[in-house]
Amino acid sequence: MESPQKTMEERQAKARRAMGRVKHKIAVMSGKGGVGKSTVAANLAVSLAKKDLQVGLLDSDIHGPTIPKILGIEDQKLGVIGEEISPAVVPPGVKVVSIAFMLSDRNTPVIWRGPMKMGAISQFLGEVAWGDLDYLVVDLPPGTGDEPLSIAQLIPNMSGSVVVTTPQEVALTSVRKCINFSKTLDIPVTGVIENMSGFSCPHCGKSIDIFKRGGGEAAAKELGVDFLGAIPLDPEIVDSGETGKPFVIDSEDSESAKLFDDIVSAIVGKMDASA
Numbered sequence: 001m002e003s004p005q006k007t008m009e010e011r012q013a014k015a016r017r018a019m020g021r022v023k024h025k026i027a028v029m030s031g032k033g034g035v036g037k038s039t040v041a042a043n044l045a046v047s048l049a050k051k052d053l054q055v056g057l058l059d060s061d062i063h064g065p066t067i068p069k070i071l072g073i074e075d076q077k078l079g080v081i082g083e084e085i086s087p088a089v090v091p092p093g094v095k096v097v098s099i100a101f102m103l104s105d106r107n108t109p110v111i112w113r114g115p116m117k118m119g120a121i122s123q124f125l126g127e128v129a130w131g132d133l134d135y136l137v138v139d140l141p142p143g144t145g146d147e148p149l150s151i152a153q154l155i156p157n158m159s160g161s162v163v164v165t166t167p168q169e170v171a172l173t174s175v176r177k178c179i180n181f182s183k184t185l186d187i188p189v190t191g192v193i194e195n196m197s198g199f200s201c202p203h204c205g206k207s208i209d210i211f212k213r214g215g216g217e218a219a220a221k222e223l224g225v226d227f228l229g230a231i232p233l234d235p236e237i238v239d240s241g242e243t244g245k246p247f248v249i250d251s252e253d254s255e256s257a258k259l260f261d262d263i264v265s266a267i268v269g270k271m272d273a274s275a
Helices: 004-019 039-050 065-070 112-124 146-154 169-185 215-223 235-245 255-274
Strands: 021-030 053-057 079-080 084-086 087-088 095-099 133-139 160-165 188-194 226-230
Touching: 004 021, 004 095, 004 112, 021 039, 021 095, 021 112, 021 146, 021 169, 021 188, 039 065, 039 095, 039 133, 039 160, 039 188, 039 235, 039 255, 053 065, 065 079, 065 095, 065 169, 084 087, 160 255, 169 215, 169 226, 188 215, 188 255, 215 226, 226 255
Parallel strands: 021 133, 021 160, 053 095, 053 133, 160 188, 188 226
Antiparallel strands: 079 084, 087 095
């Protein structure tokens, strides 16, 4: 019988080999929940795929996976190709893996300690038929705990981290922790995205700073990292998450989608420059 330690080491080795076939690996992270990080990660992956790139999206939040809901693929299941897990696929061709696809019921809690989570993440990285990818977008759970650390250890030469925040100070304190986490683990900080930055009233057109504005940009400047851009608080973005239609496709002519496209172009430019 194989020892658990040997099995874990083999899984980790598989993960590192599989990640060697991915050109750019980007971690999307936040210091706290509720800032729209998963919405940003999902739309980032879809936007990259719209550029005729081969893209994968890993939902590494074991306890609170939301990517399938955001993309409208909750009812899909993971298949098997030979000895590999076959990912779900969402237009325009994004390969998606999440623990949510493996639960018998959407309301089933995952009650796991660190080693079990590490094992699952190792499998998602090394035993999924990702193939050759231009980008793998990894949606990390909030904070700097087990899952972000596991990802950092299992993916050699991580291309960068994108930190998502809302403008208010309580969120910005966590941003600083994410940036320092990335620097401590030698992960280049691609930049900061300020989400829910202002709200344009659909009736009078007046801009209302519900969660303030500019805090993410100020934090990026303070810590010497790039500010990638701001996304407003937009009902169309909220609706897209509820209906499972990424707003970069469903509302591609909206101002928010155009702003997000500028952010994605900035990320691609930084990745190409560092390649």
